[in-house]
Amino acid sequence: MKTRIDSVEDIIRSFSEQGYICSERIALAVYLAAQLHKPVLVEGPPGVGKTELAKAAAAFLEAPLIRLQCYEGLDESRALYEWKYGKQLLYTQLLRDKLGGMLADTDSLEASMDRLGDLGEAFYSETFLEPRPLLHALRSEEPAVLLIDEIDKADQEFEAFLLELLSDFQISIPELGTVKARHQPLVLLTSNDQRELSDALKRRCLHLYIPYPEAELEANIVAARVPDLDARLREQLVAFIQYLREQDMKKLPAISETLDWARALVLLHADSLEQELVADTLNLVLKTEQDVTLARELLPAWLRKLGKR
Amino acid sequence: MPVRRLSEFVQALRGAGLRISPDEASQGMDAAALVGYQGRQRFHDALAMTLVKREDDRPAFEETFARFFAVTPGAAAATSNNSAMPEPVEEAGEAGESSQGDDGLAGDDDLTAQTPAELEQRLAEAAAQMDFTQMEVITQQGLYTRRLLMNMGMGAVDDRILQLDQGDAPRQARAEALRQWRREVREQAAGHVRRQFLLHGAGKGRALREQTMRAVPFRHLREFQEVKTLVRRMARRLASLHQRRMKKSRRGMLDARRTLVAGIRHDGVPARLHWRQRPVQKSRVMVICDVSSSVSDAARFLLQFLYAMNDVLPRVRSFAFASRFDEISEDFQRYSPDVAVGRVLDRLSGSGTDYGEMFADFWRRCERELDSHTTVIILGDARNNNLPEGAEVLQQIRRRVKQVWWLNPEARSRWNSGDAVMDRYLPHCRLARQCASLDDLERIVDSLLKGLN
Numbered sequence: 203m204k205t206r207i208d209s210v211e212d213i214i215r216s217f218s219e220q221g222y223i224c225s226e227r228i229a230l231a232v233y234l235a236a237q238l239h240k241p242v243l244v245e246g247p248p249g250v251g252k253t254e255l256a257k258a259a260a261a262f263l264e265a266p267l268i269r270l271q272c273y274e275g276l277d278e279s280r281a282l283y284e285w286k287y288g289k290q291l292l293y294t295q296l297l298r299d300k301l302g303g304m305l306a307d308t309d310s311l312e313a314s315m316d317r318l319g320d321l322g323e324a325f326y327s328e329t330f331l332e333p334r335p336l337l338h339a340l341r342s343e344e345p346a347v348l349l350i351d352e353i354d355k356a357d358q359e360f361e362a363f364l365l366e367l368l369s370d371f372q373i374s375i376p377e378l379g380t381v382k383a384r385h386q387p388l389v390l391l392t393s394n395d396q397r398e399l400s401d402a403l404k405r406r407c408l409h410l411y412i413p414y415p416e417a418e419l420e421a422n423i424v425a426a427r428v429p430d431l432d433a434r435l436r437e438q439l440v441a442f443i444q445y446l447r448e449q450d451m452k453k454l455p456a457i458s459e460t461l462d463w464a465r466a467l468v469l470l471h472a473d474s475l476e477q478e479l480v481a482d483t484l485n486l487v488l489k490t491e492q493d494v495t496l497a498r499e500l501l502p503a504w505l506r507k508l509g510k511r
Numbered sequence: 512m513p514v515r516r517l518s519e520f521v522q523a524l525r526g527a528g529l530r531i532s533p534d535e536a537s538q539g540m541d542a543a544a545l546v547g548y549q550g551r552q553r554f555h556d557a558l559a560m561t562l563v564k565r566e567d568d569r570p571a572f573e574e575t576f577a578r579f580f581a582v583t584p585g586a587a588a589a590t591s592n593n594s595a596m597p598e599p600v601e602e603a604g605e606a607g608e609s610s611q612g613d614d615g616l617a618g619d620d621d622l623t624a625q626t627p628a629e630l631e632q633r634l635a636e637a638a639a640q641m642d643f644t645q646m647e648v649i650t651q652q653g654l655y656t657r658r659l660l661m662n663m664g665m666g667a668v669d670d671r672i673l674q675l676d677q678g679d680a681p682r683q684a685r686a687e688a689l690r691q692w693r694r695e696v697r698e699q700a701a702g703h704v705r706r707q708f709l710l711h712g713a714g715k716g717r718a719l720r721e722q723t724m725r726a727v728p729f730r731h732l733r734e735f736q737e738v739k740t741l742v743r744r745m746a747r748r749l750a751s752l753h754q755r756r757m758k759k760s761r762r763g764m765l766d767a768r769r770t771l772v773a774g775i776r777h778d779g780v781p782a783r784l785h786w787r788q789r790p791v792q793k794s795r796v797m798v799i800c801d802v803s804s805s806v807s808d809a810a811r812f813l814l815q816f817l818y819a820m821n822d823v824l825p826r827v828r829s830f831a832f833a834s835r836f837d838e839i840s841e842d843f844q845r846y847s848p849d850v851a852v853g854r855v856l857d858r859l860s861g862s863g864t865d866y867g868e869m870f871a872d873f874w875r876r877c878e879r880e881l882d883s884h885t886t887v888i889i890l891g892d893a894r895n896n897n898l899p900e901g902a903e904v905l906q907q908i909r910r911r912v913k914q915v916w917w918l919n920p921e922a923r924s925r926w927n928s929g930d931a932v933m934d935r936y937l938p939h940c941r942l943a944r945q946c947a948s949l950d951d952l953e954r955i956v957d958s959l960l961k962g963l964n
Contacts, residue, residue, distance in 0.1 A: 411569075
């Protein structure tokens with residue numbers, strides 16, 4: 203991992219080399235997180251590049267990216283560690299004879315128990331420990347970037363469980379004791395605001411809200427990701443998407459949809475946004491039937507308005 | 512003294528309603544130190560990231576930031592030589608023109624000889640020695656202005672004016688000019704104090720107002736403009752408090768059968784435990800509100816509160832009655848609470864409440880839906896205009912549902928005065944409480960949610 207980050211500009215440059223074009227605010231968040239050793243909570247509508255940010259940050263810091271996808275019912279055994287029950291059982295079966303032999307020369311029950319007690323430690327050791335993403339991140343040989351994706355989908359208990367990790371970068375495992383991070387990872391949490399996160403969690407994090415990009419930024423993103431697209435068409439496309447976002451839609455188009463559309467237009471060798479072309483490719487941008495129907499209806503009016511702008 | 516400025520800024524933010532912990536404040540200072548004070552936008556972003564944790568708070572932050580770190584040409588010129596730290600608002604006021612006219616007085620006094628920029632610096636220095644964060648009410652501004660002027664050394668000028676007044680005509684003219692100049696400086700100082708009050712005092716004033724709003728009877732609440740926001744905030748707080756409890760009650764007991772079956776492949780060893788999931792309780796709340804003139808204020812807030820908590824109380828059905836009885840759930844689903852209340856009042860208002868008739872009507876409509884998960888809440892003053900009480904219907908209802916609650920906006924001592932017949936209904940209610948202020952309401956809804964989950 204890179205230990206020194208010279209400046210925010212450094213981050214912006216590196217990100218844009220990777221094709222991740224971002225506003226200064228986003229780069230500043232990464233800079234502060236790395237310098238202050240604080241996790242960042244990234245919020246924003248879906249599809250604005252929250253997960254991409256983690257990937258770009260990992261590439262910039264030359265650190266491995268460890269990802270934990272959250273979902274309802276996610277618990278410690280799947281996020282932190284699990285004992286390999288199967289392996290433990292297999293070992294006891296295989297070692298049954300050996301155990302019998304070991305215990306043969308003990309004369310009382312207490313003595314056998316004592317001897318077994320000594321062995322007990324062996325069964326709850328690293329050999330039987332199955333590390334999950336969080337433990338991986340803590341024990342990683344080099345500092346890592348840990349992405350905890352869609353934390354709002356996990357249960358409240360899990361959120362509470364994360365607090366220890368986020369503030370002290372350590373976690374308690376009853377059988378092994380406290381595991382401290384070898385190197386502090388850079389933690390990014392993302393949320394789609396499906397439910398309000400607790401104040402305790404928010405307090406421990408820097409907060410970054412990524413909105414839909416401004417027209418200029420979006421044009422830059424499209425230019426970086428779909429370089430084959432004609433510049434004039436790019437302007438039209440971005441203007442149209444920006445206009446769409448002002449409409450009353452069920453699901454607003456995100457950057458990923460803009461890019462999909464741009465790629466499709468390149469494939470179709472389009473050179474300007476014709477009404478027919480837009481109507482045919484609308485379902486790349488709008489993802490619900492209702493929106494598409496509405497958009498088809500209003501399309502001529504929209505294009506006329508945009509032409510005037 | 513950036514640290515002090517920043518901590519004042521944090522206090523101002525708290526005054527504006529943001530919740531900032533000491534830890535967050537120190538993070539903010541670290542971040543500010545890291546990015547430096549040169550780039551205004553970056554400085555702003557760093558503070559926003561560390562101090563603002565919910566998007567709702569952003570407007571308040573932006574406003575406070577703009578007010579606190581306002582850039583004015585005069586201030587920038589005055590401070591550029593020592594530091595680029597954004598100064599708390601300084602206004603290059605009319606002092607500029609005034610002190611130009613004072614050239615003749617230059618020798619008289621140290622203070623009057625200063626250039627506008629110097630004067631401003633002097634004002635800032637004097638202000639820095641004072642603690643504006645203690646201001647609470649608007650009337651304290653005069654006092655603080657006077658103190659600020661004294662700190663600037665205005666006392667000497669006052670003496671000088673008195674002295675000049677004793678002398679001949681030209682001296683008196685100079686006194687007049689000085690007086691004019693003093694007025695302008697005072698205005699400038701007053702402006703400074705006013706801004707400080709807006710930053711610090713207004714917040715405390717709001718806290719005070721909020722306390723009052725929570726405690727006054729509902730009928731006085733219309734006079735407060737912020738009451739809507741307060742109700743929403745109280746509801747949100749309660750909702751988030753109970754969301755957690757809802758999830759927790761989902762954990763169940765050990766499911767022995769499934770655990771044993773799953774253990775078969777491990778030679779009967781129960782390697783993984785399975786838990787019996789308790790089905791999520793689907794509690795239903797039915798609210799019956801008296802909306803006749805005496806009770807409608809309380810009804811308005813109860814309904815607003817209940818519908819603001821949609822996340823935790825998804826199944827609320829509401830009914831209202833005055834001269835007529837009708838279901839009003841749809842009004843609240845379709846319109847915002849204010850509009851809905853207005854519509855309901857238009858439709859049903861009138862006087863002459865008949866509780867007996869209302870119970871019978873309710874029973875006819877909802878008999879089939881009353882079950883052991885239902886809570887019936889009745890809001891009313893039980894003033895029955897000497898008509899039959901219909902207590903036996905209430906008893907019937909009670910037998911079918913989980914519980915009946917009665918909320919009465921009047922004080923307990925008046926529950927049976929006049930034509931009120933509360934004691935006939937009381938035996939059938941699991942709980943009866945006075946509900947006359949937002950504080951009462953919050954407590955009631957809190958215990959309602961506790962009982963449901």
